[in-house]
Amino acid sequence: MIKTELNAGFASLGGGYLFSETARRIRAFEAENPGKKVIRLGIGDVTLPLGKTVVDAMLRASAEMGERGTFRGYCPEAGYGFLRSAVARYYARRGVDVRPEEIFISDGAKSDCAAVPSLFGAAKVYIPDPVYPVYLDTNLLAGRETVSIPALPEDGFLPGPERCGGGPAVIYLCSPDNPTGAAYGREGLAAWVVHAINTGSVIIYDAAYEAYITEPGVPHTIYEIPGAKSCAVEINSLSKSAGFTGTRCGWSVFPRELGELGKMWARRQAASFNGVSYIVQRAAEAALSPAGLAESAKMAEYYLSNARLISRLLDEKGIFHTGGVNSPYIWMRCPDGCGSWEFFDRMLTSAGVAGTPGAGFGKYGEGFFRLTAFSAREDTETAVARLREFL
Numbered sequence: 001m002i003k004t005e006l007n008a009g010f011a012s013l014g015g016g017y018l019f020s021e022t023a024r025r026i027r028a029f030e031a032e033n034p035g036k037k038v039i040r041l042g043i044g045d046v047t048l049p050l051g052k053t054v055v056d057a058m059l060r061a062s063a064e065m066g067e068r069g070t071f072r073g074y075c076p077e078a079g080y081g082f083l084r085s086a087v088a089r090y091y092a093r094r095g096v097d098v099r100p101e102e103i104f105i106s107d108g109a110k111s112d113c114a115a116v117p118s119l120f121g122a123a124k125v126y127i128p129d130p131v132y133p134v135y136l137d138t139n140l141l142a143g144r145e146t147v148s149i150p151a152l153p154e155d156g157f158l159p160g161p162e163r164c165g166g167g168p169a170v171i172y173l174c175s176p177d178n179p180t181g182a183a184y185g186r187e188g189l190a191a192w193v194v195h196a197i198n199t200g201s202v203i204i205y206d207a208a209y210e211a212y213i214t215e216p217g218v219p220h221t222i223y224e225i226p227g228a229k230s231c232a233v234e235i236n237s238l239s240k241s242a243g244f245t246g247t248r249c250g251w252s253v254f255p256r257e258l259g260e261l262g263k264m265w266a267r268r269q270a271a272s273f274n275g276v277s278y279i280v281q282r283a284a285e286a287a288l289s290p291a292g293l294a295e296s297a298k299m300a301e302y303y304l305s306n307a308r309l310i311s312r313l314l315d316e317k318g319i320f321h322t323g324g325v326n327s328p329y330i331w332m333r334c335p336d337g338c339g340s341w342e343f344f345d346r347m348l349t350s351a352g353v354a355g356t357p358g359a360g361f362g363k364y365g366e367g368f369f370r371l372t373a374f375s376a377r378e379d380t381e382t383a384v385a386r387l388r389e390f391l
Ligand code: PLP
Pocket: 044, 107, 108, 109, 110, 111, 113, 132, 174, 177, 178, 206, 208, 236, 237, 238, 239, 244, 245, 249, 250
């Protein structure tokens, strides 16, 4: 019997990881109803295959790995120079000057979202609610003090710093947001930057859905806001833009204006991360090339047109919803004051369509529901037809 004290943080987590719980309920329904196909508008995983430019780059890199002269072993922990430069060029397209040395390649945004707070001591961690559950879960596991920032419908689900206490802290922001699909405009984001500078806080800015932004006034990176380089770490990923959810590659930016934080991150990565495979980094480089970006833009357009089908139905039914414009997510109010897990069960059993209960993203998500546009077009159309009957 193990007598070593266990991590008490586990006790503060909810029963199961949100998506394990929804998957469990879907499996149970399918087992009881064989032959009834459930359409999944739940999990935020992409369905389109990788683009040709990306796959060709992977094949070339794989061949290199099989030759003595071009084989590569451990990669530099911060990533290969060719990919750090490709990411820097990606920012340059938006007129943002980020240098390759400020970019750290990762195996995706999730790991970095979880690990960046480890650079700080006993800081308060402010987390929007509702939001991607990983921020809260990983900080609870690390025993940090977390404080929620309510994201309410009256603010368009885009809370401002007045909803956050003063004093230096770690502040997560996710824009475009998962799950609400809301995206900060320049002014809204600038207010956070000013707040962070005035309070000596650091913002962890998760831009994982940046490639879905379609509205012209919406910043693609927090570094479009003056002063952001002195207070924000930005995390991004190719998961949702280029279909890398199974391929795994992302990055974090630590501008030199953040002082020693970049050096600490480099040290942290050297201590606990052995890098992303050469093949994947070549794939990521290809995804950020002009041809790769054109392929990604087509994927985003495909998903966004699924989102429009869903939004149109909700408009037709007069159901309040946000998202689907700068985001693959649609966030709807559950009809008739229904609770979000109750709505999940009703929609699953009556319509055979699965979504994600808003309460799984935080207590302020109760009464709301997330639908995603990542399914195949045919499945989205079938789901919309079923929901037209159901709602
Ligand atoms: N950040 C947000 C807001 C997400 O919704 C997700 C995945 O759904 C991630 C990060 C994780 O992305 P990655 O696949 O790059 O780890």
